[in-house]
Amino acid sequence: MAGISLQNVIKRYGKTEVVHGINLDIAHNEFVVLVGPSGCGKSTTLRMIAGLEDISEGTISIGSEVVNDLPPRKRNISMVFQNYALYPHMSVRENLGFGLKIAKQSEEQIIERVNEAADILGLDELMDRTPAELSGGQRQRVAMGRAIVRHPQAFLFDEPLSNLDAKLRVQMRTEIKKLHQTVRTTVVYVTHDQVEAMTLADRIVVMKDGYIEQVGTPMDVFNHPVNTFVASFIGSPPMNLLPATVTDGLVVFSDGKSLPLPTRLGPLVRDRQEVIFGLRADDLTPVGHGITSGGESAQLTLDVILSEPLGTETILYTNIAGQEAQGKMFGPRDVSPGESMTFDVALDKAHIFDGATGASVRAR
Amino acid sequence: MRSVLRKRLGAIGLWILTFLLMVIMCVPGLWVVLTAFRPNSEVLAKPAIWIPENPGFGNFAKIFGFGADQIAIPVTAYFMNSLIIALTSTAIALLIGMSGGYAFARYRFRFKNGIFLGLMLSRTVPGIALSLPIFIIWSKIGLIDAKLGLIIVYVAMNVPFTIWLIDGFFRQIPKEMSEAAQVDGCTRWQAFWKIEFPLAKSGIASAGIFAFLTSWNEYALASNLTRSTDSKTLPVGLMDFTSQFTIDWAGMSAMAVIIIIPALILTFLVQKHLIAGLTFGGVKG
Numbered sequence: 001m002a003g004i005s006l007q008n009v010i011k012r013y014g015k016t017e018v019v020h021g022i023n024l025d026i027a028h029n030e031f032v033v034l035v036g037p038s039g040c041g042k043s044t045t046l047r048m049i050a051g052l053e054d055i056s057e058g059t060i061s062i063g064s065e066v067v068n069d070l071p072p073r074k075r076n077i078s079m080v081f082q083n084y085a086l087y088p089h090m091s092v093r094e095n096l097g098f099g100l101k102i103a104k105q106s107e108e109q110i111i112e113r114v115n116e117a118a119d120i121l122g123l124d125e126l127m128d129r130t131p132a133e134l135s136g137g138q139r140q141r142v143a144m145g146r147a148i149v150r151h152p153q154a155f156l157f158d159e160p161l162s163n164l165d166a167k168l169r170v171q172m173r174t175e176i177k178k179l180h181q182t183v184r185t186t187v188v189y190v191t192h193d194q195v196e197a198m199t200l201a202d203r204i205v206v207m208k209d210g211y212i213e214q215v216g217t218p219m220d221v222f223n224h225p226v227n228t229f230v231a232s233f234i235g236s237p238p239m240n241l242l243p244a245t246v247t248d249g250l251v252v253f254s255d256g257k258s259l260p261l262p263t264r265l266g267p268l269v270r271d272r273q274e275v276i277f278g279l280r281a282d283d284l285t286p287v288g289h290g291i292t293s294g295g296e297s298a299q300l301t302l303d304v305i306l307s308e309p310l311g312t313e314t315i316l317y318t319n320i321a322g323q324e325a326q327g328k329m330f331g332p333r334d335v336s337p338g339e340s341m342t343f344d345v346a347l348d349k350a351h352i353f354d355g356a357t358g359a360s361v362r363a364r
Numbered sequence: 365m366r367s368v369l370r371k372r373l374g375a376i377g378l379w380i381l382t383f384l385l386m387v388i389m390c391v392p393g394l395w396v397v398l399t400a401f402r403p404n405s406e407v408l409a410k411p412a413i414w415i416p417e418n419p420g421f422g423n424f425a426k427i428f429g430f431g432a433d434q435i436a437i438p439v440t441a442y443f444m445n446s447l448i449i450a451l452t453s454t455a456i457a458l459l460i461g462m463s464g465g466y467a468f469a470r471y472r473f474r475f476k477n478g479i480f481l482g483l484m485l486s487r488t489v490p491g492i493a494l495s496l497p498i499f500i501i502w503s504k505i506g507l508i509d510a511k512l513g514l515i516i517v518y519v520a521m522n523v524p525f526t527i528w529l530i531d532g533f534f535r536q537i538p539k540e541m542s543e544a545a546q547v548d549g550c551t552r553w554q555a556f557w558k559i560e561f562p563l564a565k566s567g568i569a570s571a572g573i574f575a576f577l578t579s580w581n582e583y584a585l586a587s588n589l590t591r592s593t594d595s596k597t598l599p600v601g602l603m604d605f606t607s608q609f610t611i612d613w614a615g616m617s618a619m620a621v622i623i624i625i626p627a628l629i630l631t632f633l634v635q636k637h638l639i640a641g642l643t644f645g646g647v648k649g
Contacts (some may be wrong), residue, residue: 031374050543050547051546051547052546052547054544071546071552072543072546072547073546073547073548073549073551075467077547078547078548079543079544079547080538081544082541083538083540085538085540085541085543085544086544087541087544087545087559088563089562089563096632098548099547099548099549102545102548102549102550102554102558146544146548150548150549238472306480
């Protein structure tokens with residue numbers, strides 16, 4: 001059993017603290033994705049787990065062992081790097097077998113493990129090539145193969161798909177998920193791409209500026225973001241965040257337009273409270289073009305500024321109280337700019353965040 | 365049609381230019397080699413005799429002390445001195461160059477840029493300008509006419525260059541290579557020898573050739589710091605062919621050929637390792 005546990009982990013470079021006391025427990029065989037914008041400390045956290053960066057304070061344990069002072073080679077983990085870091089002077093076969101050779105495994109054992117990994121990842125025909133002779137996707141697969149041959153306690157992925165083109169990225173994403181289902185092991189995966197995080201993770205860890213903002217299942221983080229940062233970071237297009245004031249059971253925007261306060265959230269706000277009203281594009285739909293949830297709803301008439309047809313749906317850009325807001329039109333028809341449309345607002349799906357702190361009013 | 369012709373003519377023009385440049389560069393060397401195989405009487409002939417009329421190994425026999433008119437020059441001793449001094453100083457310069465280059469490429473430390481700049485600036489001082497101070501210091505500590513004295517000087521001359529060159533090569537190798545190796549079970553040391561060293565091999569080889577040739581060919585400082593067969597190197601030995609009134613050009617040329625040959629052999633041997641761009645493909649898509 002090898003979960004990973006981070007307790008109060010702090011990382012400083014000189015006097016600058018970049019990771020501020022992180023606490024995280026990753027269960028055995030769990031697929032955890034660290035996601036956040038660049039500079040949020042996610043890669044540093046991963047590298048601390050790998051042992052490639054020292055920990056300034058706190059403890060990291062893998063399994064039951066505290067690994068703070070263990071070098072990477074003694075942590076029984078493997079890592080897939082953003083640039084793959086394949087050894088250019090070795091064939092694919094040698095790349096795969098390198099770790100086992102260093103560990104002084106027997107020749108037969110190495111051949112068996114390497115072939116097993118090659119089978120899982122479909123590398124059989126590439127075994128005698130060098131990395132320079134491989135395409136991006138193939139290199140990616142070799143890098144994963146090199147990680148699995150050693151049967152490590154945990155896999156660490158550092159933005160492994162960011163060098164691939166969009167199509168290949170989607171394909172490799174599926175392969176990584178499949179791989180995790182075949183080779184059940186603890187995985188810590190770092191990405192800045194929230195779609196990758198949503199699709200791959202058992203649990204998502206949203207990070208910002210060296211702090212963990214929220215930990216939860218993808219649906220949990222999507223449906224119940226704890227603050228405006230998570231709300232805007234997870235989900236595409238990002239959630240509309242509209243400053244407003246609560247007045248007499250209404251959410252009043254700065255231009256005087258208002259919506260009823262969602263009953264579910266009513267008890268959680270004070271009258272006259274400055275809030276940020278959060279609404280996903282999926283929940284702002286032209287009448288007759290929505291996905292009816294049958295829940296509490298209201299209507300707003302808005303001018304469409306711009307439309308982006310995506311085929312099955314069209315993203316509509318509108319303006320609520322001087323603030324850009326995006327809606328979605330399911331079963332779309334052609335929309336001309338400037339057209340005035342009446343939108344259904346799914347109030348039961350709406351979020352309310354405190355205007356000053358940005359924290360969800362449900363969070364307390 | 366016209367543009368094709370123009371391109372052709374351009375290409376031919378470039379070839380002719382290249383040929384001319386090569387002639388200018390190679391003729392003196394060729395003259396030395398030809399002279400090594402001709403009797404002294406032909407050397408000063410007017411008009412000049414280009415192709416030796418009576419070619420032979422007479423000059424070589426002479427300087428090695430065979431035949432009738434031998435000149436007593438301890439070529440073997442000079443050769444051994446040169447070899448020992450050049451190889452030792454190259455080995456040391458490479459070792460320091462590798463450690464230094466690796467440190468500059470991989471680690472952050474205080475005054476890093478200053479130290480690097482200082483190393484490079486030390487190359488801007490002409491070696492000969494230091495000959496007097498070195499001579500005085502060496503004579504005080506007894507390093508005049510000692511191989512060690514020259515070795516130290518050559519190491520000092522070569523280290524800035526080897527560090528600079530090797531640093532560049534290590535810089536090209538992404539640090540993730542070594543990290544991947546460490547995660548794969550290597551110690552830092554193993555990661556260096558098994559991954560980073562093989563990838564930087566071509567750079568290290570170039571640095572080695574350069575250091576060797578510098579030490580092998582150096583004349584000015586060696587002529588100051590050496591006295592006898594204990595430490596005299598081949599280039600200094602060339603001066604043995606000059607006497608008060610005559611210069612034995614043919615013998616000198618024969619000796620020059622002896623100096624050139626090992627350098628040529630070495631360059632050819634190492635040349636095949638000079639394939640750069642080996643790291644390409646290991647990273648990125």
